[in-house]
Amino acid sequence: MAGQRTTAAGGMESTYGFQSVNERDKQGMVDEVFHRVAKRYDVMNDLMSGGMHRLWKDAMIAWLNPPKRPGWKLLDVAGGTGDIAFRAVEASGGNAAVTVLDINGSMLGVGRERAEKRGLADRMEFVEANAENLPFPDASFDAYTIAFGIRNVPHIDVALSEAFRVLKTGGRLLCLEFSEVDFPPLEKIYEAWSFNAIPRIGQMVTGDGEPYKYLVESIRRFPNQRNFADMISAAGFERVTWRDYTGGIAACHSGWKL
Template sequence: MSRARVTGAEAMETSYGFSTVTGREEKQARVNEVFHRVAERYDLMNDLMSAGMHRVWKNAMVAMASPPRRADWRFVDVAGGTGDVAFRLVEASSRRATGTVLDINASMLGVGAERAAKRGLSDNLTFVEGNAEALDLPSNVFDAYTIAFGIRNVPRIDRALEEAFRVLRPGGRFLCLEFSEVDMPGLDRLYDEWSFKAIPRIGELVTRDRESYEYLVESIRRFPNQANFAAAIERAGFERVTHRNLSGGIAAIHSGWKL
C-alpha cells in the first residue's frame, strides 16, 4: 500500500486517506461521519496518539499567536469544535480575548460548548457550525485565524486558505498546526511503525473504532509536505509565510500574514 504524499493541496479534494473518492461531497460526508463517531473521545485519543505532545504543539501555536490582554482582540478557530485551542487563546489573554469556534461537525461543537460552560468561558466564545470553504463570517475582522489538525480534512484546501485571508483584518495572522513530513533520519521509520500499527489498535481499544483512526493516519501521510503547503498559503495571498517544525517534523506550525 502506497504511503506517498500528494504534491499539492489541490490533490486532497478527492483523497480519503489512501483511497480516492468520487468528489469533494463524498469526502466531506465520510470525514463528517468519522468525527461524529470520535467526538466524545477525540481529545483523549489525541493524548494517546501523540503521547501528550499535541498539548505542547498547541501551546507553541498559541505562544506564536501571542494574544494581547485586551478585549478587542478577536480570533476565529476553524475545525476547533472541542475548544482545545480556543480555550488556550482565551486563557493566554487573561480571559479578555473573544473568539469564534467554527466546525462543520455538530457533535464536536457540542463537546466544545459544554466544556466552555464548565470552564466559565461561554462569554468569550461563540460556537458556530460552518464550512471552512465558505465561512459565514464578515471580511477583514479577525486578528488571528487558527486551525489545528483540521485543514487536511477539508476537501478544497485552497478555498479554505482564501477564506482565511478574507476574514482576517489587514495585519492579521494565519496560524495552522498540522501533521507534516518527518525530517529526522531514523525517526521516520519509528513514526511509521507507531502510526500504522499502534494508533489504529489504540483506536479500536479505546473507541471501538479502528477504521476512523486508520483514516486519520492515512490522511496525515497524504497531506502535502512543509514546502508544498507553504506554497499553497502564499497562493492564497499571504506574505511572510514561514513554518516551524516540531518534534522532528512530525508536526509543523505554518504562519502567514495578511499585509
Template sequence: MSQERTTAAGGMETAYGFRNVGAGEKQGLVNEVFHKVAGRYDLMNDLMSAGLHRVWKDAMIAWLNPPKRSSWQVLDVAGGTGDIAFRMVEASGRLGHATVLDINGSMLQVGHDRAAKRGLGDHVTFVEANAEELPFEDATFDAYTIAFGIRNVPRIETALCEAYRVLKPGGRFLCLEFSDVEMPFLDKVYEAWSFNAIPRIGQMVAGDGEPYRYLVESIRKFPNQENFAAMIRSTGFDRVTWRNYSGGIAALHSGWKL
C-alpha cells in the same frame, strides 16, 4: 508505505485517506469519522501523540502571543472541542474573544459543554459551518487558527482564500498540522507506530479503529512543509514560514495578511 504525499490542494480533494473518492464525497465521509470520535477525541489525541499535542498547541499559542485587549477577535476553525480557543482566551487574560467554527455538530457540542464547565461561555462562541464558506464579513478577525483540521478540508485552497478574506489587514494565519518527519530513523519509527498502533488503540478506547486508520492515512497524504507553505503564499499571504516540532511530526505554518 507506498502512498506518496500530495504536492498541492487538488490531490487532497478526492483523497479519503489512501482511497480516492468521487468529487463531493469526502466531506460526508469525514463528517462521519468525527461524529464517531467526538466523545473520545481529546483522549485519543493524548494517546496518539503521547501527550505531545499539548506541547505543540502551547507552542502555537506562544507564537501567536494573543494581546490582552477586549477588542481582539480570533477565529479557530475545525476546533470543535475548544482546545485551542480556550488556550487563546486564557492567554489574552480572558479579554479576547474566540469564535470556534466546525462543520461537525458532535464536536461542537463537546466544546460547548467544556466551555461551560470552565466558565468560558462568555468568551467563546461556537458556530457550525464549513471552512470553505465562512459565514462572516470580510476583515472581521485579528487572527485565524486551525489545528489538525486543514487536511480534512476537501478544497484546501478555498479554505485558505476564505481565511485570507475574513482576516483584517495585518491579521495572522496560523496552521498546526501533522507533517513530514525529517529526522532519519524517527520517520520509520513514527510510521510504524501510526499505521500499526493507532488504529488498534482506537479500537480499544473508542470501539472503532477505522476512523483512526483514516486519520493516519490523511496525515501521510498531506503536502509536506514546503508545498503547504507554497499553497499559503499562493492565496495572498505574506511572510509565510513554519516551525517543525518533534522532528517534523507536526509543523506550525504562519502567514500574514499585509
C-alpha cells in the same frame, strides 16, 4: 509505505486516506469520522501524538501571543472541542473574543460543554459552518487558527482563501498540522507506530478503529512543509514561515495578511 504525499497542486479533494473517492462524497465521509470520535477526541489526539499535541498547541498559542486587550478577535476553525480557543482566551488574560467554527455539530457540542465547565462560555461563540464558505464579512478577525483540521478540508486552497478574506489587514494565520518527519530514523519509528499501533489501540480504547486508520492515512497524504507553505502564499499571505515540532511530526505555519 503505501500512499504518497500530495504536492502544492493538491490531490486531497478526492482521497479518503489512501482510498480514491468521489469528490462530492469526501466531506460527508470525513464528517462521519468526527461524529464517531467526538466524545473521545482528546484520547484520539493523545494516541496520534503520544500526548505531544498538548505541548504543540501551547507552542502555537505562545507564537500567536494573543494581546491582553479587549476587542481582539480570533476565529478558530475546525476547533469544535475548544482546545485552541480555551488556550487563546487564557493567554489573553480573558480579553480575547473567540469564535469557534466547526462543520461537525458533535464536536461543537463537546466544546460548548467544556466552555461552560471552564466558565469561558461568555468569551466565545460556537458556529456550525464549513471552512470553505465562512459565514462572516470580509476583514472580521485579527487572527485565524486551525489545529489538526486543515488536512480534513476537501479543498484546502478554498479554505485558505476564505481565511485570507475574513482576516483584517495585519491579521495572521496560524495552522498547526501533522507534517513530514525530517529525521529518517524517527520517521521509520513514527510510521510503524502510526500504521500498526494507532488503529489497533483506537479499536481497543474506543471500540472503533476505522476512524484512526483514516486519520493516520490522511497525515501521509498531506503536503509537506514547503508545499503547504506555497499553498498559503498562493492564497495571498505574506511572510509565510513554519516551525517544526518534534522533528517535523507536526509543524506550525504562519502567514500574514499585509
